Amino acid sequence: MRVSPEASEFVEVFEKKSLPSKARAVIIGGGVSGCSVAYHLAKLGWSDVILLERKKLTCGTTWHAAGLVSEPPIASTPNLYKYSMQLYSSLEDETGIATGLRRVGSLSVALTEERKHELYRQLSLAAAVGAEARKLSVDQLRELHPYVDVSDVTAALHFPNDGQCDPTNVTMALAKGARMRGAAIFEGVQVTGVQTTNGRVSSVTWEKEGERGIIETDHIVNSAGMWARELGSRSNVAIPLHACEHFYMITEPIERLTRLPVLRVRDEQTYYKEDAGKILFGAVELKAKPWGMDGIPESFCFDQLPEDFEHFEPIMVKALKRMPILATAGIRTFFNGPESFTPDDNYLLGEVPELRGYWVACGYNTGGIASSGGAGLALAQWMNDGEPPFDLSGVDIRRMQPFQNNRSYLKERVSEIVGLTYANHFPARQMTTSRGVRRSPIHEHLKARGAVFGEAVGWERANWFAGEGQEREYRYSWHRQNWFDNQRAEHVAVRERVGLFDLTSFGKIRVEGRDACSFLQRLCSNDVDVPVGRIVYTQMLNERGGIESDLTVSRLTETAYLLVVSAFALHRDLSWLRRHVGDEFVVITDTSASESVLAVMGPSSRELLGRVSPNDLSNKTNPFGTFQEIEIGMGLARAHRVTYVGELGWEIFVPTDQAAHVFEVIEAAGVTVGLKLCGLHAILSCRVEKAYRGFGEDIGSGDHVLEAGLGFAVRTAKPGFIGRDAVLRKREAGLERRLVQFRLTNPTPLMHHNDVIFRDGRIAGTITSADYGHTLGGAIGLGYVPCKNESEEEVLSSSYEIEIAGERFAADVSLKPMYDPKSERVRA
Known part of the structure; x- marks a missing residue:
């Protein structure tokens, strides 16, 4: 791949300009991401924008991208993918540079029953998020793609609006569009540092062919791709990403090869696209090869990495069976190039927490072409308005923890992340790499008692406790997993007796x-x-x-x-x-x-704590919503009378050095009251029954506090708090949607995040969080439904169904918690 002649000529124009000494924003990196940010800032009227590229535009990873663009319904930001497609369709008319966008559609096929279930969940969700998709029979699949072996296909979906484009020309079109609106783009300019004043970006220093200079600015955007982490570290900014090798092959031209949709066979970790009469097929291996552990060479430009056929061979074997025509086609190119990946398979966007005016747009996990159009728009609006245009928490860089910038952690983690791109997105799926980084003082105690741990931002947390002789591993499924009965036992213990949770990760x-x-x-x-x-x-x-x-x-x-x-x-x-x-x-x-948290929850919790502490834990002395200093055993702690499971209980805050002792004391005393060690899965099932909201699932920056049903925690009589005016406006105008609790009347199926809500036969929204309600006897979920100009009675009088993988199930609804609606148990 190379820059097209018209693009090269376009680049020449930039090289004749001299660098200014001031700019409103400086963008570092001339790949598709940096050019998209420049384009959208300029479109918002930021004419004083400079983009600096260390070598040539597209030369990092953009130039060798596969160029697949799609509207994936399961993405954290599906609206941004859809915008990218629309943008790339219009750029040629605006700039005169063709993006090569072809809406050839895409096919996703399943080879297993579990994958079939996932595809049908995507099909249901597609309609809810406005993405076009349809189910295919085997004959229809063969008609759309006559070269694919369908002998073992269990299901197939067709996404007719998906397609492919030329990554280089998309980038050049964005660059030209930015320049047409006043932005300046310079190649061959190395950013050597970012200067700060009072915790804010103040300037960047640069170097070009021995010449050095400085540009004063209030904003920089780190879109340096593989180099973003190293660039951030110079300013003590954590940008956790790491490069991995990415492989694909391109055949010689194949006679009579017709226009084909993109094909994804996720069970074999492969994708295929037709391009100018050739087939490109690539892989997202289950275990990838990290690259650049010692840093990405500054000299790296339009370079390739060494071939490794032994690594690619297992993929090749599958590809030859899946598409037999490849066996007789010559191989023109065996390509190996780097891509950067993040610890959780979502890209990094937004202002970093360490430094004002320092923005990032990078780490796209092989999805840079599909993501960058929308990501550039979102970041530009964020920079312009001072807040994100909608909830971007799934890609907001502030979700990352400082330790995740550790190179050893990243190297191990990204080897797994690559494969997760095409993995089944099972409920409760856990990472297996880079584990054990953050542990509670009672971790080994819990491990010895059967804990099966999950990982949350590095924390090892007990998710469930295995029984005697039971394997301590997850067996994933879209249906009841191997820990379902364990969760039920823990859930019942909390509801009927008392459970003990380790919540140190708070x-x-x-x-x-x-x-x-x-x-x-x-x-x-x-x-x-x-x-x-x-x-x-x-x-x-x-x-x-x-x-x-x-x-x-x-x-x-x-x-x-x-x-x-x-x-x-x-x-x-x-x-x-x-x-x-x-x-x-x-x-x-x-x-x-500095503190561990042991949660003692359930109707017998007061009795249990009374056995280990001389302090008075009665309602008179320690009512709900208060805390007191207490003695436990020979330790000291604070007992907080709160709950996230909907029962009488306390969160015990204890100094870390005393946590093991306090745990041992509580555990020993718990024998006589039926104490059970419980995990995070039991907390989720209990909190969903009580309709407690989960941040990042049911509520977030895009969810109005009143529509989330949390008006009881808002005091508008108090003047001057952030958001007060918006609350008053909403109260006057009325709610447009409400967060509702659902219970499936059929006790067998399970609900999960993003199942589709039907109201009176029409799509009304999606489930935001769900679990099985072991006390209520069915799957329980929360989700928003429209309610403009409607009373509570009108919302509740409708007929509701939840669609799960294409099958609809009747659901009861409530605006109050279905479990203990008056919170009498909590205040007992």
Whole structure:
């Protein structure tokens, strides 16, 4: 592959310009991502934008991309993929450079029953998110792609709007479109550093052919691809990504080869596309080869990596069987080039938490062409407006933890991530690489008692406990997995007796100082100016009334508070807090590692704690929503009377060095009251029964706090908090949708995230989170349904069904928790 002649001529124009000394934004990296950001910033009127490319446009990974574009319904940001397709369709008319976009459609085939189920779930979801898809018979599949072996195909889907494009020309068209609106693009310019002033980007230094200079700017965008991590590290910014080798083959021209749709055979980790009478077939191997452990060479340009046929051979064998025509076709190119991958298979977008004005758009995990059009639009709007245009939490770089920038961690993790691109997206699927990084003080205790661990942002967390002689492994399925009965036993123990959970992975943030109260009053929607010892459930809102954080705030002293947040949201929340400090005198500290949390939950929890502590835990002394300092065994702790399972219970905050002792004391005393060790799967089933919201699933920055049913935690009588005006406007205008709880009347099927909600026979939304309600006797889920100009009675009077892999099941609905709607058990 090479830059087309017209593109080369276009590039020559940029090289004749001199670099300015100031710019509103400097974009680093001239691949498709950087050019998309430049294009969209310029389109928003940011004419003072500069893009700097160290070598030549597209020379990192863009130039050798396969160029597949699609509207995947299961993506974290499907609307951005759809926008990319629309953008690439219009660029030729705008710029005169053809993008090579061909809407040839795509095919996804299943070779197993589990994959068939997943495809049919995608088919259901496609209609809900506006992506066109249809089910194919074997004969229809053969008609659309006569060269594929269909002998073992169990199901097939056709996505007619998918296609392919020329990655180089897409990039050049974006670059030209940016330049037409005033942006300047320079090649052969190496960014050597980013300077800061008072915690904010102030300038970049550059070098070109021995010449050096500086550009003053308030914003930089790191779109440096494989080099993004190293560039970030120079500014103490963590950008966790790592390169892996990516292989594909291109045949010689095949006689009479006709236009074909893109074919994906995910069970064999392969994809195929027809291009100019040839077949390109590539792989996303189950175990990939990391590359560039010692850094990506600065000299790397339009380079290829050494061939490794032994590594590719297993894929080749499958490909020859799947498409027999390849056996007689000559191979023109065996290509090996690098791509960058992130620890969770989602790309990195947004402003980094460490440094104001430092933005990233990178780590696309082989999906850079399909993603970059929409990602460039989203980031440009974010930079322009000061907040994301909609919920981008799935790709927001603030979801990453600092330790994930570790090179050894990344090298091991990305070897697995590549294969997950085409893996079955089973519920509760766990990563197997880079494990054991963060462990609770009682990890070995739990392991010895049968814990089966899952991983959450590095934390090893007990998800369920295996029985005597039971294997301690996941056996994945779309149906009841091998831990279903274990979860039920733990769930029942919490509902009927008492369970013990290790919740040490909670994020814990201490906010203290003279102005701690007034600061938190401004950020929190609820009233946190409460007596010492009180716990307040609240949200932090954005100016649209969307939920930026879901947390509890405990007043430790007159000038100190403890904020408890999700492990996944810790660094996002720290960033939100720190960036909203004005003239207040406050200190914000991450204290997550200083305390462990042992949750004792269930109707017998008071009796159990009474056996290990001399303190009074009665309702009179320690009512719901309060905490007190207590003794447990020979240790000291704080007992927080809160719950996420909907039962009487306490979260016991204990110094890390005393956690093992406190655990042993509670466990020993629990024998007489039926204590059971429980895992995170039991918490999920209990919290869904109680209709407690899950941050990042049911609620997020794009979900209005009132529509999420959390108005009880908002105090509009309190002036001046962020989002108050949006709450008042919504109350006056009325809700457009409501978060509803569903229960399938058939006790057999399971619901999962993204199952489709039907209201009176029409698509109404999707399930945001779900699990099995072992007490309520059926699958339970939460999801938003439209309700504009409707009363609660009208919402509830409709007929509801949930579609699961093409099959619909009747569902009961409620706006109140189906389990203990008056919270009498919680306050017992």
